[in-house]
Amino acid sequence: MPRLINKNGLSLMELMITAVILLIALGSLLFTFAKCLLLNEENNKLVIATNDAQMVLEQIRGEPFANINAFCQGYNPATFNNLIDENVNCAVSASGFTFRTVDVQITWTERQRQRDVTLSSTFSTGQ
DSSP states (O other), X not given: OOOOOOOSSOOHHHHHHHHHHHHHHHHHHHHHHHHHHHHHHHHHHHHHHHXXXXXXXHHHHTSOGGGHXXXXXXXXXXXXXXXXXXXXXXXXXXXXXXXXXXXEEEEEEETTEEEEEEEEEEEEOOO
């Protein structure tokens, strides 16, 4: 008469397979969590840089139209130290006598690589 297999417990092989599957699932979740933390940090720095560029554009908006070029050429970004190696570049291009387009570029270093964001706005004499 054949011997019946005891179905009351799990064999060692079944336990090992279950443990491997569980480790793979937990490892995948841990990797996803770590990646989300890094993306959150990158997005936070991008928001900071965008806010800094917006602040520069708001300062330019407060200047008279005739002073926009001089303001951008002599702009001193001493107030910006939110990001590592943060630099502010302001460029003005003329679009006729009544319009000026201003590009504000913020550059910074993030995990040994250069990142940047640029905001543009067009100003007019209001006439």
